[in-house]
Amino acid sequence: MAQIATIQRAIDDIRIGRMVILVDDEDRENEGDLVIAADKVTPEAVAFMVEHGRGLICLAMDNELMDRIGVSPMASANQAPLSTAFTESIDAIDCTGSGVSPADRARTIMRAVDPEASPDQFQVPGHVFPLRARRGGVIVRSGQTEGSVDLARLAGLAPAGVICEVMAADGSMSRLNALLEFGEAHDIPVVTVADLIEYRLHSETLVELQAKSRLPTEWGTFELNLFRCSLDDGLHVALTMGDLQADQPALVRVQRANLLGDAFGLSGSLGRPHLAYTMQKVASEGSGAIVYLSADENEDRIVGQLEHYLSNRTANQSNRSVDSGSEKVEFKDFGVGAQILRALGLGKLRVLTNSPKRMRAVSGFGLEIVDWLPLEAP
Structure with a gap:
């Protein structure tokens, strides 16, 4: 054939x-x-x-x-x-x-x-x-x-x-x-x-490292890597810890930023707790990478999130997750995240996510996912 x-x-x-x-x-x-x-x-x-x-x-x-x-x-x-x-x-x-x-x-x-x-x-x-x-x-x-x-x-x-x-x-x-x-x-x-x-x-380089710095946190000191993406000039952050090698499986999380959930703690958003859990998990293992992708925050997106949140409260469903944010990683996001992971020298990934099937055509990025790990909120 x-x-x-x-x-x-x-x-x-x-x-x-x-x-x-x-x-x-x-x-x-x-x-x-x-x-x-x-x-x-x-x-x-x-x-x-x-x-x-x-x-x-x-x-x-x-x-x-x-x-x-x-x-x-x-x-x-x-x-x-x-x-x-x-x-x-x-x-x-x-x-x-x-x-x-x-x-x-x-x-x-x-x-x-x-x-x-x-x-x-x-x-x-x-x-x-x-x-x-x-x-x-x-x-x-x-x-x-x-x-x-x-x-x-x-x-x-x-x-x-x-x-x-x-x-x-x-x-x-x-x-x-x-x-x-x-x-x-x-x-x-x-x-x-x-x-x-x-x-x-x-054949194409979509991300470029702009700056690096040490970042002390309550879970330990990470290295902050700031990347710029040529697709939209967006700035993205990668937090790393430990010695990362391409042939060694690394704990990895790719998460998209969510202004209302991450910065202001919008009730029902899991972005902040997922990020905290991931940082804690990486620190406990001593190595790993967290790619935090900037989102296309605009008036329609923010208003839409608020309206969705309020409609769920009206329906007496405020105890449910109304905007997972951190799990809404689109293909573009993962594509950019994948180039960042490659720029960090990674090859084999142990991915923290509750939505493994959303990461499509991963093999095309030269990355191998060797394990899926569920997210938990602390």
Whole structure:
């Protein structure tokens, strides 16, 4: 049976207009998408996706390209399980038919990635479904939307990809073994999002150490490491203790900051007690690392937390955890945290968390989780 191809092979194929199959993590959708650079799309490529892919054909684009064509989000409140950022569907105004034919869809896609594209060249709704990729690509969100844009960008093309899920003849989603067979039958390489993450992490540096200092605490003296992230210029703190070695399992916690819970002790928030427990645990073992990630605190987020807290009090549920905060580590957060852990020289992790499945595609970060340890509040 065919094997997983290298990311470099995928980049080379994307550059010359060939398709690849991009597979996400088994803990996510566990699906594979046909991917071709939007720059290189043809009616024949669209027809192949229709006949053999059988899924929904979408156009993934970065923010700059998406803003150029001026389409709005499909929904004002995105309730998709994986926050897939669909916009209004589009057709190019110069389509020769209804817009659904492979030729018309290819025309629409090519118009959308044209450097001179403008909103007046499209009509909505249409038959091409744009997807807005998150800034930062697969490091931020481990999906085919971001993966296809990353592959096109790495190939030196416009940061946009055409994607289509691969489905079996019976309508079920094709999994890895079936995707490998499909790729072998059609001479299409199969690559994974995890490998793409690893490729980017090996070739790009997202975090940079800004400062170091000793930090005396009630649990002992930690070393405070301050990192800046190039994705959003956010500042993140890593507290370390002891001699940390890549080949020795280290006690690790990745936690996102929560202003109301951590600083002001909002009732029901576990951020502060979880942080205290982790510091105590690391100190008791004599070594470990705590990555404390800054959060995107803004008016809407803070007000939303307060409203959620008050609604739970009204429902007489104030004794329950209303905002775990510390457990709401998104993929971007873990991706940045993973680079920080690597910058600290770690390799094998004993992770303190109550939500182990939220850490997706961990292998792509060059880290190995050897144990999961539950969090307890002191």
